[in-house]
Amino acid sequence: MKRVWWRRPSTWLALVAGILLLGSGYALWQQQTAAAATPAPANRSEVVNDFVALALERSAAGDIQGAMEALDIAIAAAPDAAPQAYYYRALLHLELGEDEAALEDLNKAIEQNPHFPEAFAARGNVHLSLGRPVSAVEDFNKALQFGLADEASVYINRGLAYFQMDIYDLAEQDFQKALELNPESEAAWFNLGSLYLKQGRDEEALEAFNKVVELNPDMAAVYFNRAIAWANLGKIDEAIADLEKYLTFPITHNAQLQAEALLERLRSGKGVELDATEGEAAGSDAATPSP
Numbered sequence: 001m002k003r004v005w006w007r008r009p010s011t012w013l014a015l016v017a018g019i020l021l022l023g024s025g026y027a028l029w030q031q032q033t034a035a036a037a038t039p040a041p042a043n044r045s046e047v048v049n050d051f052v053a054l055a056l057e058r059s060a061a062g063d064i065q066g067a068m069e070a071l072d073i074a075i076a077a078a079p080d081a082a083p084q085a086y087y088y089r090a091l092l093h094l095e096l097g098e099d100e101a102a103l104e105d106l107n108k109a110i111e112q113n114p115h116f117p118e119a120f121a122a123r124g125n126v127h128l129s130l131g132r133p134v135s136a137v138e139d140f141n142k143a144l145q146f147g148l149a150d151e152a153s154v155y156i157n158r159g160l161a162y163f164q165m166d167i168y169d170l171a172e173q174d175f176q177k178a179l180e181l182n183p184e185s186e187a188a189w190f191n192l193g194s195l196y197l198k199q200g201r202d203e204e205a206l207e208a209f210n211k212v213v214e215l216n217p218d219m220a221a222v223y224f225n226r227a228i229a230w231a232n233l234g235k236i237d238e239a240i241a242d243l244e245k246y247l248t249f250p251i252t253h254n255a256q257l258q259a260e261a262l263l264e265r266l267r268s269g270k271g272v273e274l275d276a277t278e279g280e281a282a283g284s285d286a287a288t289p290s291p
Contacts, residue, residue: 003043047077052085059092068092083113090122095237099126117146121154124161133161156187161266163195171195186215192221197225220249224259240266 004108051074058066071091071092074085090105106123109116124139148154159174172195178188193208209226212219223246230239247256 007143045078045081048074048082048085051077052082052088055085055088059088064092064095081112083109083116083119086112087116087119087122090119094122094126099130102126102129115146117143119150120146121148121151121157124154125157128157128161128164131164133164136161150181152182152185152188155181156185156191156247158250159191159195163191163198168195168199186212188218190225191221193222193229194225197232200232202229205229206233220246220251223249224255227262231262236266 051070052092055067055070055074058064058070068089071089075082086109088218090102090109093099093102094103103123103126106119106126109119110123113119119221120139121143124136124143127133127136127139139157140154140161143151143154144158155174155178159171159178162168162174163173170190175192175195178185179192182188189208189211193205193212196202196205196208203290206226206229209222209229212222213226216222223242227239227242227246230236230242240263243259243266245260247263251259
């Protein structure tokens with residue numbers, strides 16, 4: 001029977017890393033609520049300004065439906081001159097898991113303001129989540145060019161796009177750049193560790209994952225990834241401890257089955273090798289545990 005080695009998994013690593021992409025993408029809306037008082041461009045009508053501000057207030061209060069209604073009115077009032085309204089509505093669509101609707105709104109925002117860095121960054125996130133890393137890189141480049149050159153999350157997400165395309169040197173450069181800008185970024189450390197793990201740089205991966213645990217001990221995925229690094233280094237007791245910790249989190253059923261299968265192999269002294277059927281079933285969705 002064909003064998004699949006846990007040391008070099010190709011599917012779950014990229015998907016686990018993708019968790020942080022989604023998290024940072026959805027967080028953009030919450031980050032922007034702090035800028036609600038920023039004046040709109042001069043060519044924006046007062047009604048657009050008022051309803052965008054109302055949408056931000058409602059979003060900050062957790063009223064997503066009310067925020068969507070306010071943005072719908074803002075866009076209806078000036079459908080050809082409301083890039084911010086389209087942008088914020090796109091973020092709400094992302095919050096609701098409506099990627100295609102978000103993409104449509106971001107296209108409108110960029111059409112109306114071709115130098116809108118946040119819109120390019122958000123559209124890059126959508127392209128990446130839809131498996132379009134080339135388009136994602138193009139958008140992240142525009143976001144950096146037009147004003148987000150000091151934003152760590154853009155480098156993290158562009159690094160993920162390079163990761164998806166197996167361009168590991170550029171992915172590493174972007175994750176390292178993100179850490180220069182924000183040394184406490186758990187997303188950058190986690191994705192850098194995942195990259196090292198994919199490359200077989202297990203000791204470096206372990207260092208990165210240790211940093212993630214230090215920054216956020218409640219991130220489930222890091223314990224699974226760190227368990228793989230421990231196992232690759234022959235530290236079976238440590239790998240078992242991390243898998244046991246991972247199983248205490250609210251993870252998906254397939255993720256649980258994957259972790260339990262690996263845990264059983266380690267406890268029985270069989271190592272980290274799985275057969276092809278186990279590996280394929282595990283890789284489909286085990287990489288999407290609740291963060």
